[in-house]
Amino acid sequence: NNNNNNNNNNNDGTSQQPSAPTCTTTTCTTDPFFYSFEFFPPKTEAGLDNLLTRIDRMAHRLDPLFVDVTWGEAGSTSVRTLAVASHAQRYCGVDVLMHLTCTGLTREQLAHYLNQAKTCGVRNILALRGDPPACRGKGSWTVGDVSGGECDRAIDLVRLIRELHGQYFGIAVAGHPEGHPASVSEKEEMIHLKEKVDAGADFVLTQFFYDASLFLTYVKRCREYGITCPVLPGIMPIQSYLSFKRMTEYCGVSVPPEVMERVESVKDDDEAVKEIGCDIAAEMCELILNTPEEDGGVDGVHFYTLNLERSVTRILIMMDAIEHSASGVPAEMTSASEEHAKEQGNESKVDWSVGVDPPVTGRMRSVSISKARLPPTRKQLPWRPSALESRSKEDVRPINWANRPKSYVMRTDDWDEFPNGRWGDCSSPAFGELSDVSHFYNFSLGSEEDRRAMLGTNPTRPSDVYEVFARYVENKLPHLPWCETPLQPESYLIQTQLAALNRAGFLTINSQPPVNGAPSTHSTFGWGGAGGYVYQKSYCECFVSPENANKLVAMVTDNPSLNLYAVNISGRELRVGAEEGGITALTWGVFPNREILQPTIFDPKAFLVWAEEAFSLWTSLWLNLYDFDSPSFELVETIRDTYYLVAIIDNDYMASTNGCGVGGGGSLWNALLAVGGVDNDGGDAASTKT
Secondary structure, three states: OOOHHHOOEOOOOOEOOOOOOOEOOOOOOOOOEEEEEEEOOOOOHHHHHHHHHHHHHHHHHHOOOEEEEOOOHHHOOHHHHHHHHHHHHHHOOOEEEEEEEOOOOOHHHHHHHHHHHHHOOOOEEEEEOOOOOHHHOOOOOOOOOOOOOOOOOHHHHHHHHHHHHOOOOEEEEEEOOOOOOOOOOHHHHHHHHHHHHHHOOOEEEEEEOOOHHHHHHHHHHHHHOOOOOOEEEEEOOOOOHHHHHHHHHHHOOOOOHHHHHHHHOOOOOHHHHHHHHHHHHHHHHHHHHHOOHHHOOOOEEEEEOOOOOHHHHHHHHHOOOOEEEOOOOOHHHOOHHHHHHHHOOOOOOOOOOOOOOOEOOOOOOOOOHHHEEOOHHHOOOOOOOOOOHHHOOOOOEEHHHOOOHHHHHHHOOOOOOOOEOEOOOOOOOOOOOOOOHHHOOOOOOOOHHHHHHHHOOOOOOHHHHHHHHHHHHOOOOOOEOOEOOOOOHHHHHHHHHHHHHHHOOOEEEEEEOOEEEEEOOOOOOOOOOOOOEEEEOEEEEEEEOHHHHHHHHHHHHOOOOEEEEEEEOOOOEEEEOOOOOOOEEEEEEEOOOOOOEEEEEEOHHHHHHHHHHHHHHHHHHOHHHOOOOOHHHHHHHHHHHHOEEEEEEEOOOOOOEOOOOEEOOHHHHHHHHHHOOOOOOOOOOOOOOO
C-alpha cells in the first residue's frame, strides 16, 4: 500500500512498505495490528451520497490503513468507482486500493482507467481478472478460461501496470485459501500466485472464509513456495442468515459445522445473527493475529463491509482496536446522525478524568457505534490530513473550515505548495488564492424534505432559527449548513450553556476551549502522538444581529486579552484589539525531537474568504427551501443580510485552565454568556468545536 501521508517513496523512485497505523490492544491480541475496509459503488445517486458520508465517518472514527473500492464488469461502474476512490483519497484522508479487472477490456481501455486513477490521486490497484462475463452465462471461472479482453489473466494486468507506470502504483492480487475454481491443483495455484508476485504484485488479499485454520495453512503454503509478501485475510461479517447462505454457496466457501450450528440456532432473529456474526469474525481475527508468524499469523485484517458500518465497528470494539464510551454521551444523544440514517433506511475523546465513565472493552451487545472513537495517540493532527501525495507535508490550516474540511481541500486544490511548519502569507504565489466561493465543496444535507425536517418547515420568528442551532448543539440534529458532522465530543460537558447561548441569538458554528499544556495523550484534546503537550486558545465564531455585534465590540474593548473580527454580507468590517494582517496560532504542540507544531491558525484574510462562503450557505442550503416572499423566506433573508459573522480570540489561554491544563471555558465564555443575558448556572461556560 503506497501510503502517501508517510512519504514512503525512496530516493530512487520506488515504493516502500508503509508504517501502518496500529492499535495496541489489552485483552484480545498481543501485538499491534492494522485493518482495512472494502466498499462497492451504489447504483443510485442517493446511495452514493450516503456511502461517501459513511466512508468519511468510518475513516474518522476507525482510522483504517486503507479502503478498497470494487469495480464492475468491463468498467460498468468506472464512473462511480472513481468517484468513491477520489472522494476517499482527497477528502476523507484515507489511502485507496482501487479494484481493476481486465475482463472484456482492451489494453488501451485499461491504460485509460489507470490514468484516471492516477489523476484522482489513487496510488494502489487490486489487479483482478474479474467475474466471468455475464453474457457467457457462467457463475465462476473454470480451467482454461480467459478474460475475453486483451489481458487474459490478472498476471497480464500486473505486468501492464508495471510496464506503463513503473513503481508508481502499489499492486495487490487475490488469494484463495480454499483454492480457485479454475485451478487444476494446489501446486499450480501456488506457482501462479508466485508468478504474479514476481511480476510486480506487492501483497495478497484473500477471499473471505469462516475457518481461520484454512487461512493459516494457506499463508504457510505461500511461504513454502517463496511468496514472502504480506498476505491479508478477508473477513466478511455475517449480516443475515439468508445472505450468509447465499454468499458462501455462490463463492464456494466452506463453513465449519460449529459455525453453522451457531448461526442456524438464531437464524430467525436478524439482530442475533449479526451479533453472532460479530463474535465469529472477532474470534477469527484474534486467532490469526495472535498466531506466530511462522505458523501463518499476520498483523492485519481486511473487512468486506458490504457498505455497512455497525458490524465492523462492533468487531473492532470487541478487539479493543478503538475506544467505546458506555455513558460518555447522554442517552438522548445516541447519535442524531445515526437515528437520521435509520429513518432514511440506512445504517449508519472524552476526558475520562472529569466525571465520565472509562472505555468499555471486551464483548459488547447492542453498542451504539456513535460512541466509538480513536485513541488520541493515533491522531496525527487536530484535523484529519488529506491522503493526496501533493498534500503529504501539509500541517497547518485556518480554523474557519474546521467543520467544512472538504470545502477547504477543494478550494485549495490547485495550490502548488501547502503550508508546512507555519502558515506564512496566504497570498503567496506558491499557495495561490482560496478559490472562488462558487467552487467550494457541495455538502448535502439530504433531500429538500430532509432539510425542511432539520432546519424548519415554516420558521416565522428569529427564535425559530435560534432553536435549530440549539438543537444541533444538543445533538438533536446531525448537521447544520456550516457543520458537516455532529457535535464533537469536547462539547458534551457544556451543552446546556451552549444551547442557552444559541437560544439567546449567538449562533455558534465553530469554537474551541482553552488548553494549557495538556498531555498529547489526553483523551479529548490529545494529538501528535505520545510524549508531548498541547495548547490552544479559546475561540468562538458565531452569527449575531447588529445589536449583539455592538455588545460584543464593547465586551472586547473592555477586555485586553480578547481580539474581535467581524464582517457582514456587504463587507462591512469590525475589528477590536487586532493588528492589521496579524496571524494567530490557535492550536500548537510541543513534542520530543520536533519543532513546535502549530496546526491551526486564524488569518484575518482567510476569515474574510470564509465569510463569503458562510453567508452563501444561508442561501444555498436554507433560504431556497421556502417560497419567495413567504414569511420564512423573509426571515432567513433578513438574518443573512443583516447579521455579522464574528470571530473572537481569547489570548489568555493560561488563566482559563485547571490544574490538568484543560479549561472549562473561562473568561471568554463567561463574558459571552453575560452579554447574551444568560445565567451561568454553576456549570462551566465553555464551548468547543461546534
